[in-house]
Each structure stands twice: as structure tokens, then as C-alpha cells.
Amino acid sequence: MARYTGPQCRLCRRETEKLFLKGDRCFTEKCAVERRQYPPGQHGQRRGKLSDYGVQLREKQKVRNSYGVLEKQFRKYFETAERKKGVTGEVLLQLLETRMDNVVYRMGFAPNRNGARQLVRHGHFLVNGKGVDVPSFHVKSGDTVEVRGASRELDMIKDSIARAEQRGIPSWVEMDFPNFKGKVIQVPTREDIQLTAQEQLIVELYSK
Numbered sequence: 001m002a003r004y005t006g007p008q009c010r011l012c013r014r015e016t017e018k019l020f021l022k023g024d025r026c027f028t029e030k031c032a033v034e035r036r037q038y039p040p041g042q043h044g045q046r047r048g049k050l051s052d053y054g055v056q057l058r059e060k061q062k063v064r065n066s067y068g069v070l071e072k073q074f075r076k077y078f079e080t081a082e083r084k085k086g087v088t089g090e091v092l093l094q095l096l097e098t099r100m101d102n103v104v105y106r107m108g109f110a111p112n113r114n115g116a117r118q119l120v121r122h123g124h125f126l127v128n129g130k131g132v133d134v135p136s137f138h139v140k141s142g143d144t145v146e147v148r149g150a151s152r153e154l155d156m157i158k159d160s161i162a163r164a165e166q167r168g169i170p171s172w173v174e175m176d177f178p179n180f181k182g183k184v185i186q187v188p189t190r191e192d193i194q195l196t197a198q199e200q201l202i203v204e205l206y207s208k
Helices: 008-015 023-027 052-067 071-083 088-097 100-106 113-121 155-167 199-206
Strands: 125-127 144-147 173-176 181-184
Touching: 052 071, 052 088, 052 199, 071 088, 071 199, 088 100, 088 199, 100 113, 100 125, 100 144, 113 155
Parallel strands: none
Antiparallel strands: 125 144, 144 181, 173 181
């Protein structure tokens, strides 16, 4: 499947805010958004005011790039959210937040979502005791995610856990770091989702 392979920091600069795509770098003075607070490109500092459509489009792109999904896949998530009960925008974010790669990242087993996606694809995790190597796998409330025995020696995982223990984890997951294990105790509410997004703008964009 096609995947964006360009500079991750460029995506953050395009939205003029941190999407936390580079892990620890995003928390340092090396962060591109901190150093250049304007969109990339030759005319980045001279771009004018966005139209209503432009504002909606940028909000959609921000959320899509944050979770690392392509346009066709993102559209399917939206269509699924429309069919479910509840507020469409909030349900959309919940579907994205409970992707396997994002859950691994939120639990602190990876420094960022790209790293989490790579670890999942290489088969380093079990869900309820069964191997899962699909990043888009939907993790449900009550599911337990753990690192395979042989994979617990990976430096990326051990270093990520050490940093996660210092920074803390979301309230909707429960961690047992000594045993490389975590549990989803509930579906995250909008307040639990650590993303500065106006999801209603995405609903308006796709409803045209």
C-alpha cells in the first residue's frame, strides 16, 4: 500500500502545530514547528486566509496525518462512524484511536505511531494471547495487548517504556510494564483523546 515517505516534520509544519510524529524530538527545541512556525514551501510565510473549505480540508488532513492513514482508508472510517450510534466526529476519532498501532503507541511500547506500525507489522505483539500483525486491527474494550517474549529485549520497546513511565499514559488504558502488558479498560471518550482537532469540520467536509 502507498504510504507517505517524506519528512514527518513537514506535515507538522503544514498544520503549524505539533502532530507528535517524531517521538521525543517533538518535545525538544529541535522540533521543526518550534523553529519555523509557518507552513513549508517557497510561499509558506505569505499564504493568505483560508476559505471555509480550506479550513475543513486542513482539519481533515491534520487528523489523517496524525494517525498515518491514507485518504481512502480515512473515508472508510468516516463512513463506518456515520453508521454507528453517537456523534459522528467523536466516533470517528474513537475508531482511529483504537487502531492497533495507535494503542501500542498510547501504551508506551513505541516512541511514535510510525514505530508502533512497524513493530505491529513485524509481529511483536499479542492481543488476548493471539498474534496480531495488522496495524489497523480494532482493539476493543477489555482486550489485553502484550509484547511477545522474544521481543521484550528490543531496545526500541524498552526505551519507549522507560519514557512512558515518566510521562504517564492515557486513562483509558491500564499498564503492567514489568510484564510488558497493557489492557484497554474502556473506549476512550473525546476528553481522553489527546488530539487538538475540530472533528465537526471533518463531518461538514464529507457531508457536502
